[in-house]
Amino acid sequence: MYLMVKKNKYRYDIQALRGFAVLLVILFHANDKYFGHGYLGVDIFFIISGFVVTPLISNIFKYRSKERFKMLIYFYQSRLYRLAPALAFTLVLSSVIIFISLNPNDHIRFSSQGIATLLLLGNIGAYKYSGNYFSGNPNLLVHTWSLSVEEQIYFILPLLLLLLFYKKIFSKKIILRTYLFVTSVSLIFFIFPVILQPIYSKFGIHLASQISFYSSLTRIWQFTLGGIGYFLVNKLDLKFKLPKYFNFTLLLVFIWILFLPIYFFSSSSISPFFISVIVLLIIIFKTFEIFPIFIYRKLIWLGDRSYSIYLLHMPLIYLAKYSRLVSIGSCNNRTIQVTIALIFTLIFGSLSYSQIENRFRINFADQKFAIKSLLILLILTFIIPFSLFLSIIVGIRHEYWGLNRNVPTPAIASTLDTNCARDSESGPPCIYLHSTAKVTALLIGDSHAGQLSQAFINATKRSNLNAVVWTHSGCPVQFQKSSTELLTDSCIGINLQMKDWVNKNKPGLIVISQFIKDDSNQEELRIALSELKFLVPNLLLIENNPIFPDGKDFMVSRPIFMKPYLPPKSYLKSLMDTRDVGASNNLAKWARDNGIETMNFESLFCNSGICNRFSQSGWLYRDRDHLSVEGANLTIPQLSRYMARL
Numbered sequence: 001m002y003l004m005v006k007k008n009k010y011r012y013d014i015q016a017l018r019g020f021a022v023l024l025v026i027l028f029h030a031n032d033k034y035f036g037h038g039y040l041g042v043d044i045f046f047i048i049s050g051f052v053v054t055p056l057i058s059n060i061f062k063y064r065s066k067e068r069f070k071m072l073i074y075f076y077q078s079r080l081y082r083l084a085p086a087l088a089f090t091l092v093l094s095s096v097i098i099f100i101s102l103n104p105n106d107h108i109r110f111s112s113q114g115i116a117t118l119l120l121l122g123n124i125g126a127y128k129y130s131g132n133y134f135s136g137n138p139n140l141l142v143h144t145w146s147l148s149v150e151e152q153i154y155f156i157l158p159l160l161l162l163l164l165f166y167k168k169i170f171s172k173k174i175i176l177r178t179y180l181f182v183t184s185v186s187l188i189f190f191i192f193p194v195i196l197q198p199i200y201s202k203f204g205i206h207l208a209s210q211i212s213f214y215s216s217l218t219r220i221w222q223f224t225l226g227g228i229g230y231f232l233v234n235k236l237d238l239k240f241k242l243p244k245y246f247n248f249t250l251l252l253v254f255i256w257i258l259f260l261p262i263y264f265f266s267s268s269s270i271s272p273f274f275i276s277v278i279v280l281l282i283i284i285f286k287t288f289e290i291f292p293i294f295i296y297r298k299l300i301w302l303g304d305r306s307y308s309i310y311l312l313h314m315p316l317i318y319l320a321k322y323s324r325l326v327s328i329g330s331c332n333n334r335t336i337q338v339t340i341a342l343i344f345t346l347i348f349g350s351l352s353y354s355q356i357e358n359r360f361r362i363n364f365a366d367q368k369f370a371i372k373s374l375l376i377l378l379i380l381t382f383i384i385p386f387s388l389f390l391s392i393i394v395g396i397r398h399e400y401w402g403l404n405r406n407v408p409t410p411a412i413a414s415t416l417d418t419n420c421a422r423d424s425e426s427g428p429p430c431i432y433l434h435s436t437a438k439v440t441a442l443l444i445g446d447s448h449a450g451q452l453s454q455a456f457i458n459a460t461k462r463s464n465l466n467a468v469v470w471t472h473s474g475c476p477v478q479f480q481k482s483s484t485e486l487l488t489d490s491c492i493g494i495n496l497q498m499k500d501w502v503n504k505n506k507p508g509l510i511v512i513s514q515f516i517k518d519d520s521n522q523e524e525l526r527i528a529l530s531e532l533k534f535l536v537p538n539l540l541l542i543e544n545n546p547i548f549p550d551g552k553d554f555m556v557s558r559p560i561f562m563k564p565y566l567p568p569k570s571y572l573k574s575l576m577d578t579r580d581v582g583a584s585n586n587l588a589k590w591a592r593d594n595g596i597e598t599m600n601f602e603s604l605f606c607n608s609g610i611c612n613r614f615s616q617s618g619w620l621y622r623d624r625d626h627l628s629v630e631g632a633n634l635t636i637p638q639l640s641r642y643m644a645r646l
Contacts, residue, residue: 023041040271054231083147101326127145148216209493422453429470477514479527508646576611
């Protein structure tokens with residue numbers, strides 16, 4: 001599809017903008033530390049898509065009502081031939097990467113994301129299987145969320161317009177007004193996602209800001225804003241040239257925003273809004289034409305191949321960053337691998353563009369649509385990748401019939417309750433009531449609280465207490481952000497909800513368990529503990545578990561073609577990892593000095609100079625520092641004795 005403002009007028013500047021956007025995204029995924037705002041390249045794509053696709057949608061309504069439906073079908077066909085082949089190639093390649101080179105523990109999650117993408121629900125899959133886009137929960141197909149958003153808009157918006165203008169005469173003015181209305185409503189939902197919380201709650205979604213990032217409902221404003229830009233360009237028919245310094249200033253502001261430190265705008269809606277408005281102005285005034293010609297041509301080259309490059313970059317970068325199959329020696333620095341992945345992204349993206357994406361697009365333009373060609377396309381682009389992902393899911397559930405030789409990872413308590421997510425990125429908490437109990441005990445903290453959840457519940461039952469579990473992986477108990485830690489908005493939000501709950505319900509005991517690192521912000525932790533102590537007199541702080549030294553290997557599932565790691569069942573205490581012990585001890589000492597009791601489980605696992613992580617009941621640990629259900633069960637007597645005093 002060629003980008004048109006007027007008939008036969010190709011917009012090279014917008015193609016260059018595409019190239020710049022895809023470069024931003026792949027650099028962000030390669031190293032988000034140095035390219036923290038690179039994710040805004042996706043917002044740029046949404047604006048461009050609105051500008052490009054709006055004339056195609058408008059073209060549907062130039063025909064009489066009886067012909068509009070045929071034109072709508074033609075529009076869907078063109079989108080199918082434009083998007084599906086390159087996507088299918090990426091998904092097939094991803095299924096091979098998943099099977100051969102990634103950890104079997106992740107196979108089901110990634111394959112489920114692949115199936116969601118095939119069903120045009122990649123954004124829902126990203127929310128379900130990755131959660132917060134900016135959290136450390138990598139997913140080699142998470143980037144397909146934006147493609148699914150566009151596909152949903154392509155499907156819904158023309159249908160909406162068709163219903164609104166059924167049997168009405170075509171009018172650009174009416175479509176423009178509709179675009180303005182949709183932009184206004186969607187933008188309000190995007191900036192204030194809490195408005196939709198009552199609706200989200202009915203579907204079990206308790207954090208509107210998180211789903212808002214992925215939702216087509218809160219993203220369509222960018223598409224329609226780009227469409228408004230198309231109508232403005234055609235109406236104004238800009239023949240005059242703006243002063244060069246205007247475009248230079250606009251470009252300077254654009255780059256300045258993109259390369260600000262990530263914490264300046266955080267993950268809020270401010271930066272996407274600003275970048276969208278600036279991109280709209282850049283498109284209207286053809287700002288990218290001021291680039292030097294040698295850079296301009298390179299950006300156009302990238303822009304032509306941007307779709308294929310965008311699709312392929314994430315699986316290859318994920319492979320380079322996380323697969324043990326491509327690790328070089330024992331070095332954890334993956335800079336070399338990521339650099340190679342970027343090179344292969346450009347090579348494979350270019351091949352995908354020329355041999356798949358462009359070929360199918362040109363064939364569709366040159367020949368009439370036929371049922372036979374549609375069936376072949378569906379087999380190639382849906383049936384084959386779907387079958388591969390489904391085979392992986394079935395295979396891993398059967399341990400690949402002996403091919404997976406990894407030591408089975410023991411269960412963790414945070415996943416035991418199928419009716420309530422104990423380790424959740426959103427509330428409400430999990431509540432376990434006992435018929436005769438009058439006092440409630442609350443367990444809070446990160447995943448180390450989640451590991452103790454079942455033991456905590458069993459201990460409260462022994463002590464005749466109600467149990468409430470409210471834990472969040474990777475989220476320390478803090479009520480405000482610090483200048484040195486980049487906590488997510490969802491983490492602070494959940495902690496504030498928890499604090500309000502404590503203030504309202506006044507539990508008799510709060511148990512806090514979280515991993516204290518040597519670089520943890522203890523000042524913020526101490527402030528939070530002091531605030532909780534003021535609300536609830538009985539606080540118990542759990543100190544760090546003993547940490548085993550082979551964290552990079554122990555219970556880490558390896559690709560099925562690699563020799564599995566057979567972990568030692570015990571270590572000399574002198575060999576244990578002690579890097580974070582001092583930090584945990586310092587916080588525990590401060591807590592005791594301020595009337596907060598502490599508990600240490602080291603004696604349960606270490607004695608006579610030996611630290612054990614295996615017993616007759618099985619593995620007591622599931623990784624270097626998290627306890628398995630069996631390991632957590634050892635803490636029940638100690639917890640019960642403490643609770644019996646209440």
